[in-house]
Amino acid sequence: MTQIDQITTYNSFEQTLNQATWSMNLFSDDSHDQMFDQQNSIVFPHLYQLPHINEVTSVYNNINTSVKSTQDVSSMSASLDPTDWSAARAEAHKMLDVSLHFLENARDRPAWIPIPTDVRHRLLHENLPEHGKPITEVCKDIVDDVLPYSGGNTHPRFWGWVHGSGTVGGVIAEMMTASMNSNVGLCSHSGVLIERQVIEWMRQLFEFPSETAGGLIVSGTSMAAVICLAVARYNALNKVRQEGLVKLSVQLVAYASTQTHVCIVKALELLGLGTQALRLVPVDDQYRMNIQALKNMIEEDRQQGLIPFCIVGNAGTVSTGAFDNLSDLATVAKENNIWFHVDGAFGSFVALDPTRRHLIHGLSEADSLAFDFHKWLHVPYAAGCVLLRQISTLHATFSSPRNYLVSTRRGFASDNPWFCEMGIELSRPCRALKVWFTIKEHGIVRLGQSIAANCNQANYLANLLSKYDFIRVFTPVSLNIVNFRLEPHELNDADPETIDIFNDELVNDLQEQGIAIPSTSRLNDRLHIRICITNHRSTLADFDLFVNAVIHFCQTRIASGNNRIDT
Numbered sequence: 160m161t162q163i164d165q166i167t168t169y170n171s172f173e174q175t176l177n178q179a180t181w182s183m184n185l186f187s188d189d190s191h192d193q194m195f196d197q198q199n200s201i202v203f204p205h206l207y208q209l210p211h212i213n214e215v216t217s218v219y220n221n222i223n224t225s226v227k228s229t230q231d232v233s234s235m236s237a238s239l240d241p242t243d244w245s246a247a248r249a250e251a252h253k254m255l256d257v258s259l260h261f262l263e264n265a266r267d268r269p270a271w272i273p274i275p276t277d278v279r280h281r282l283l284h285e286n287l288p289e290h291g292k293p294i295t296e297v298c299k300d301i302v303d304d305v306l307p308y309s310g311g312n313t314h315p316r317f318w319g320w321v322h323g324s325g326t327v328g329g330v331i332a333e334m335m336t337a338s339m340n341s342n343v344g345l346c347s348h349s350g351v352l353i354e355r356q357v358i359e360w361m362r363q364l365f366e367f368p369s370e371t372a373g374g375l376i377v378s379g380t381s382m383a384a385v386i387c388l389a390v391a392r393y394n395a396l397n398k399v400r401q402e403g404l405v406k407l408s409v410q411l412v413a414y415a416s417t418q419t420h421v422c423i424v425k426a427l428e429l430l431g432l433g434t435q436a437l438r439l440v441p442v443d444d445q446y447r448m449n450i451q452a453l454k455n456m457i458e459e460d461r462q463q464g465l466i467p468f469c470i471v472g473n474a475g476t477v478s479t480g481a482f483d484n485l486s487d488l489a490t491v492a493k494e495n496n497i498w499f500h501v502d503g504a505f506g507s508f509v510a511l512d513p514t515r516r517h518l519i520h521g522l523s524e525a526d527s528l529a530f531d532f533h534k535w536l537h538v539p540y541a542a543g544c545v546l547l548r549q550i551s552t553l554h555a556t557f558s559s560p561r562n563y564l565v566s567t568r569r570g571f572a573s574d575n576p577w578f579c580e581m582g583i584e585l586s587r588p589c590r591a592l593k594v595w596f597t598i599k600e601h602g603i604v605r606l607g608q609s610i611a612a613n614c615n616q617a618n619y620l621a622n623l624l625s626k627y628d629f630i631r632v633f634t635p636v637s638l639n640i641v642n643f644r645l646e647p648h649e650l651n652d653a654d655p656e657t658i659d660i661f662n663d664e665l666v667n668d669l670q671e672q673g674i675a676i677p678s679t680s681r682l683n684d685r686l687h688i689r690i691c692i693t694n695h696r697s698t699l700a701d702f703d704l705f706v707n708a709v710i711h712f713c714q715t716r717i718a719s720g721n722n723r724i725d726t
């Protein structure tokens with residue numbers, strides 16, 4: 160049996176390989192030439208533009224045999240492959256089992272395990288390894304020191320910030336991605352097509368125009384925001400790439416609600432526009448951008464000689480999961496000839512939930528959309544997406560042809576356009592495979608049901624909490640986020656800051672005891688405990704347990720005079 164036979168149980172893969180090997184042999188075997196010519200001239204007409212194929216092979220053979228080594232061969236070997244493949248294979252199988260066990264038993268661990276001092280020391284202060292050690296020992300280091308302290312967002316009660324919880328399919332896809340080790344920035348290989356396919360699926364999902372739209376997979380919504388706002392900046396100032404902002408001496412301004420994520424601020428800073436280029440538009444009682452205020456601000460800025468260049472809409476804000484009226488924003492943007500960008504990091508995926516899809520009405524009119532696969536689709540970190548109404552704008556903003564990066568009509572360097580011409584990265588991982596895998600494994604219906612379940616769980620939790628007269632649930636609970644604040648009667652005389660601290664410490668208690676991972680938010684200038692449910696492992700029982708723990712820690716903290724709780 161060949162190596163391949165041993166590894167794979169997939170006959171189709173074997174067949175493909177055999178076929179490929181067969182046609183490769185054609186190239187090196189003279190006797191096949193005639194048959195090859197006859198059989199394949201019609202099927203592969205382009206091969207006939209390669210007159211010297213056999214010449215190349217014979218030259219190669221000559222070079223091989225004429226090289227004489229006078230040096231120590233061991234110092235010339237570049238190989239990092241295992242010397243003992245079967246041992247390496249056994250170790251790899253073991254680690255796959257460790258991974259699956261880790262996910263299968265996520266519920267049995269604490270939601271967070273603080274890193275012990277000795278582990279912290281080992282992780283931070285290891286000497287730069289001069290000589291390697293067996294693969295088994297490196298794996299053991301992971302199992303002992305890394306895996307147990309890995310953050311906890313695989314746990315069913317991890318509800319902090321906005322985190323995805325990962326899947327078994329994601330593990331398999333990441334393993335295959337690493338095996339192929341493809342650079343999806345350029346050339347002709349399966350990873351490039353997979354990325355195009357995923358983007359096409361997203362185009363369909365968000366109903367962007369089929370003739371012109373396209374996109375790019377990036378590390379996340381923050382990176383997507385940089386790329387989209389760079390396109391918007393170029394759209395407003397076509398000379399910015401050559402001349403830079405200083406020479407053009409214009410002041411561009413962007414508009415976004417006060418609830419907007421900080422990634423927009425970072426993008427504006429990075430693009431040389433400065434934080435002052437962002438106008439924070441007030442919100443209504445549902446935390447949606449006030450459209451009239453937006454119109455007024457645009458008008459005022461124009462009169463001041465500033466150039467409004469971008470409106471940022473939110474499809475799911477971090478604090479409360481609010482959706483701006485995207486349809487109205489699209490209209491204002493069109494009327495004023497301003498770029499319309501949407502941050503839909505997690506919220507845009509309500510597109511998969513028929514009962515909530517109306518929330519993104521108007522999204523399909525955006526010029527650009529940024530969102531994450533690693534949040535509500537649970538694709539392993541990191542994968543986000545840029546979707547543009549006009550893919551040509553992405554080329555116009557980033558394409559920088561160089562003679563060492565020329566795509567060809569055929570050969571490995573074909574399959575134009577290359578992704579490296581559409582963004583910042585030249586070398587790019589195949590982030591698309593894990594997205595593709597997730598969507599194929601579960602299908603959009605099941606993924607949508609999981610999202611709907613999280614939103615229903617948020618309502619369930621809000622109901623549980625509102626049974627206590629000293630717990631204030633922040634309203635509206637519009638999506639998958641519940642903010643609440645304990646105001647115990649015992650602290651009736653305390654000032655609001657003391658109650659803020661009380662709630663903050665309660666969050667620390669819950670985290671340190673490994674019960675659950677909430678985060679906090681500031682709403683109406685008061686600290687709230689924030690539960691954001693983007694977790695396919697959470698069940699209703701998890702929320703019962705959580706509320707009981709909240710009450711327990713609250714009482715313990717009151718009884719101990721609001722001190723830290725140690726066990």
Ligand SMILES: *Cc1c(COP(=O)(O)O)cnc(C)c1O
Pocket residue numbers: 321378379380381382420422475476477502503504505531543
């Ligand atoms: C998470 C998030 C971002 C940032 O996305 P990253 O993938 O972490 O870069 C931006 N906006 C919103 C609303 C988010 O939830």
